[in-house]
Amino acid sequence: MNEAKLIKRVKKGDVKAFEELIQQYEPIIYNTCMKILKNEHEAYDAAQEVCIKVWKQIDRFEGNSKFSTWVYRVTTNQCLDILRKHKSQKVVSIEMGNNDEGDWSLDVEDTTQDILKHIENNEMVDALKLALSELKEEHRQVILLRDVEDYSYEEISQKLSISLGTVKSRLSRGRQNLRNILLQDKEPFNSFWSQNSKEGIL
Amino acid sequence: MRCDYDKLSLYVDDELDEAGIDELEEHLKECEDCKNDLEILMQLKNELEQLKEYELPEHFHEDLMNNIKPKKSWYKYYVGLAASMLIVVVSFTLAADEIDSVPEPMSIDMMGARQVQMPVTAIIWELDAADKGVVEDLKLFIDNNKLLVTYFESDGQIQLFSQNENDYISMYDYIYATDDFISISRPADLPIISEVVINYPLTD
Ligand SMILES: [Zn+2]
Numbered sequence A: 001m002n003e004a005k006l007i008k009r010v011k012k013g014d015v016k017a018f019e020e021l022i023q024q025y026e027p028i029i030y031n032t033c034m035k036i037l038k039n040e041h042e043a044y045d046a047a048q049e050v051c052i053k054v055w056k057q058i059d060r061f062e063g064n065s066k067f068s069t070w071v072y073r074v075t076t077n078q079c080l081d082i083l084r085k086h087k088s089q090k091v092v093s094i095e096m097g098n099n100d101e102g103d104w105s106l107d108v109e110d111t112t113q114d115i116l117k118h119i120e121n122n123e124m125v126d127a128l129k130l131a132l133s134e135l136k137e138e139h140r141q142v143i144l145l146r147d148v149e150d151y152s153y154e155e156i157s158q159k160l161s162i163s164l165g166t167v168k169s170r171l172s173r174g175r176q177n178l179r180n181i182l183l184q185d186k187e188p189f190n191s192f193w194s195q196n197s198k199e200g201i202l
Numbered sequence B: 001m002r003c004d005y006d007k008l009s010l011y012v013d014d015e016l017d018e019a020g021i022d023e024l025e026e027h028l029k030e031c032e033d034c035k036n037d038l039e040i041l042m043q044l045k046n047e048l049e050q051l052k053e054y055e056l057p058e059h060f061h062e063d064l065m066n067n068i069k070p071k072k073s074w075y076k077y078y079v080g081l082a083a084s085m086l087i088v089v090v091s092f093t094l095a096a097d098e099i100d101s102v103p104e105p106m107s108i109d110m111m112g113a114r115q116v117q118m119p120v121t122a123i124i125w126e127l128d129a130a131d132k133g134v135v136e137d138l139k140l141f142i143d144n145n146k147l148l149v150t151y152f153e154s155d156g157q158i159q160l161f162s163q164n165e166n167d168y169i170s171m172y173d174y175i176y177a178t179d180d181f182i183s184i185s186r187p188a189d190l191p192i193i194s195e196v197v198i199n200y201p202l203t204d
Helices: A003-011 A015-037 A040-060 A067-085 A108-120 A122-133 A137-148 A153-160 A164-182 A189-194 B005-012 B018-030 B032-049 B060-067 B071-080 B096-101 B132-144 B165-177
Strands: B086-092 B124-129 B149-154 B157-162 B181-183
Touching: A003 A015, A003 A040, A015 A040, A015 A067, A015 B060, A040 A067, A040 B060, A040 B165, A122 A137, A122 A164, A122 A189, A122 B032, A137 A153, A137 A164, A137 B032, A153 A164, A164 A189, A164 B005, A164 B032, B005 B018, B005 B032, B018 B032, B124 B132, B132 B149, B132 B157, B132 B165, B149 B165
Parallel strands: B086 B124
Antiparallel strands: B086 B157, B124 B181, B149 B157
16 A cells, blocks of 8 residues: 555544554654664663654644655654753764863754754755765775774674774874865765864865 | 874874874974864764664564554543543743742642542643743644634743643644743653542533
């Protein structure tokens, strides 16, 4: 059944139709929650709550936007509410030791808006993926393991059967190369920096 | 120390020892180049993190469907709730210093004394509104839709109640759909309200 028909049925209270509809969105909702909340337990609860809201509030979806966009809004609102409720949560994990000048400590609101921009920006993701594909395999590998999959240096060294020193040097070299690829003054790489205020940095 | 990209790379991974961190941070204070490199490194790391795909936990869908109740039975329940009185207490904070003095919800015995012949347990759904405007909007909604909802206002608090199930549901839906209300008690309990025991007087 197509999505529009499903939505109509869900609006009438058809649980089966809801089940069919929501199953396509569960992974996306959960992933978005994980990326914003960075906590499995919280993301789980938030994603559940979002799905329940989709069920209860589907009458609010009037079809002016894509359904996926509407679901995305419900999801980010839910997550931002949670972040606002515990403002003390650190979203940025890396801070300068001395932040008297406030250079490195970001306000939660700024940070979450930042995260949203990044998640929403497909061009940025595409540029990043292309840049990664231009890296040497040995560099791409360690970067993906470290920065995407969040493996420790130790784990990477074991997984790839290379020394810790090699992990460190490949990561450093790989990141430098990735940066240089992305800093080329051409599309699509310019898209990568459009959200990141290249001018402010260079 | 001299500029050292390897150290910056270790730094963003939190893989430098304390002495290394101190040394690098000293250097960063006076080296714009490294500061820029570090900022780009941190950005790259943040962006790369966004590429991660998280697997949906195993029982996610099952858990969800266990919490989805058919809407019909909810409405049916309300029809069965003839002439019962439900109260919604919306309190909004006018000023930050009043946060501690949110009034207690009025008990139903006080308000409906004439009609109530036996002890009544009311469902009180308590919410915080973002500001007074939100409450004004709600009142406007009630007036515009000619809902049979009565409301009393006191300082920083509005109490609304309806003896009409459909109007109550309309109000419920409106509040539930508006992001500017924050529930203190859980609105999620309402659709499974049949699990709450309510004693109510039968009137003719
Ligand atoms: Zn330097």
